[in-house]
Amino acid sequence: xxxxxxxxxxxxxxxxxxxxxxxxxxxxxxxxxxxxxxxxxxxxxxxxxxxxxxxxxxxxxxxxxxxxxxxxxxxxxxxxxxxxxxxxxxxxxxxxxxxxxxxxxxxxxxxxxxxxxxxxxxxxxxxxxxxxxxxxxxxxxxxxxxxxxxxxxxxxxxxxxxxxxxxxxxxxxxxxxxxxxxxxxxxxxxxxxxxxxxxxxxxxxxxxxxxxxxxxxxx
Numbered sequence: 001x002x003x004x005x006x007x008x009x010x011x012x013x014x015x016x017x018x019x020x021x022x023x024x025x026x027x028x029x030x031x032x033x034x035x036x037x038x039x040x041x042x043x044x045x046x047x048x049x050x051x052x053x054x055x056x057x058x059x060x061x062x063x064x065x066x067x068x069x070x071x072x073x074x075x076x077x078x079x080x081x082x083x084x085x086x087x088x089x090x091x092x093x094x095x096x097x098x099x100x101x102x103x104x105x106x107x108x109x110x111x112x113x114x115x116x117x118x119x120x121x122x123x124x125x126x127x128x129x130x131x132x133x134x135x136x137x138x139x140x141x142x143x144x145x146x147x148x149x150x151x152x153x154x155x156x157x158x159x160x161x162x163x164x165x166x167x168x169x170x171x172x173x174x175x176x177x178x179x180x181x182x183x184x185x186x187x188x189x190x191x192x193x194x195x196x197x198x199x200x201x202x203x204x205x206x207x208x209x210x211x212x213x214x215x216x217x218x219x
Contacts, residue, residue, distance in 0.1 A: 054160065054161065054165045054168065054169075056168040056169065056171065056172035056175075057172060057175075059168075059169055059172050060169075060172030060173050060175055060176045061176060063155070063169075063172075063173065064148075064173055064176035064177075064180055065180075066152075066154070067148050067149075067151065067152055067154075067155075067173060067214070068180070068181075068214040068215070070107075070151065070152035070154065071107045071148070071151050071152065071198065071199065071200050071214045072107075072109075072198055072214065072215065073107075074096075074098075074107035074151070074152070075107040075108055075109040075198050076096050076106070076107065076108055076109070077108075077109060077110070078108050078109065078110035078126050078128075078129060078135065079110075079126070079127075079128035079129060081096060081106060081108055082129050082130060082133055084096065085203070085206055086130070086206075089203075089206065093203075097203070098150060098151055098152065098153045100146065100150035100202065102146060102150070102202045102204070103202050103203050103204055104202070104203050105147055105150045105151050105200055105201070105202050105203075106200065106201055106202075106203060106209075107151055107198075107199070107200050108198070108199065108200070108201065108209070108211060109196075109197065109198040109199075110124065110126045110129075110135065110196075110197055111126070111194065111195070111196045111197070111219070112124040112125050112126035112127065112135070112194070112195065112197075113125045113192065113193070113194050113195075114137075114190040114191055114192065114193050114194075114195050115191060116191050117139070117190060117191060119142070120138060120139045120140045120141060120142065120143075120187060121136050121137070121138050121139070121210070122136060122137055122139065122190050122191070122195075123135065123136050124136065124137055124195065124197065132207055133207055133208075133209070134207060134208045134209070135209045135211065136208070136209065136210050136211065137195070137197050137199065137210075137211045137212075137213055137216065138210060138211070138212060138213075139182055139185070139187040139190070139213070139216070140177070140178050140182060140187060141178075143174040143175075143177050143178065143212060144174065145170070145174070145202065145210070145212055146167075146170040146202070147199070147200040147201055147202050147211075147212040148170070148173040148174065148177070148200055148212055148214070149166075149169055149170035149173055150170075150200075150202070151200035155169060174212065177212060177213060177214070181213055181214060181215065181216055182213070182216060185216055185217075185218065186218075190218070193218050193219070194218070194219040195216060195217065195218055195219065196215070196216070196217050196219060197211060197213050197215065197216050198213065198214055198215040198216075199211040199212050199213035199214050199215070199216075200212055200214070
């Protein structure tokens with residue numbers, strides 16, 4: 001007995017079956033690769049903390065000591081720095097400052113006599129500085145600026161999720177000045193006192209420095 005049509009049908013089905021089997025095999029291999037490449041990260045692993053909300057207070061308390069030490073290490077005597085800026089501001093910036101979006105940030109140290117303060121900002125008369133250079137130090141209650149955040153170059157925008165966190169980091173470091181630097185200083189009675197200051201300032205006006213202190217002591 002002769003059968004017709006079965007062999008051609010099988011011939012037509014075989015390529016389709018083979019093709020389907022290949023695709024299934026590819027899918028299985030891809031799934032295995034995904035499973036093998038997946039790592040289980042414990043909840044306490046730092047890699048699992050990327051979405052944790054930024055806590056400015058914790059950042060400030062943990063980061064300030066390193067910032068303080070960095071500013072102290074970089075600090076230049078005020079008379080030396082003033083002369084360098086007056087002679088060649090670009091060269092001075094290259095040698096002594098850290099660049100920032102607001103301008104070059106300098107670390108400086110000096111001893112001088114505090115004048116009359118306004119809103120916690122005291123002018124300091126420093127021997128050896130030009131008479132037309134106004135040096136001031138801010139002591140709170142409001143301490144503003146991004147000087148400490150930008151002073152060492154170790155804190156970069158890319159470490160934060162957005163501009164708000166970056167700005168809050170600067171504010172948090174300023175808050176630490178009040179607790180870690182000025183807590184034992186009578187900031188309401190500095191007029192006429194000789195103070196020793198180490199801190200940072202952003203050079204906006206070459207004739208006026210507003211210093212955020214990381215060290216301040218009354219002599």
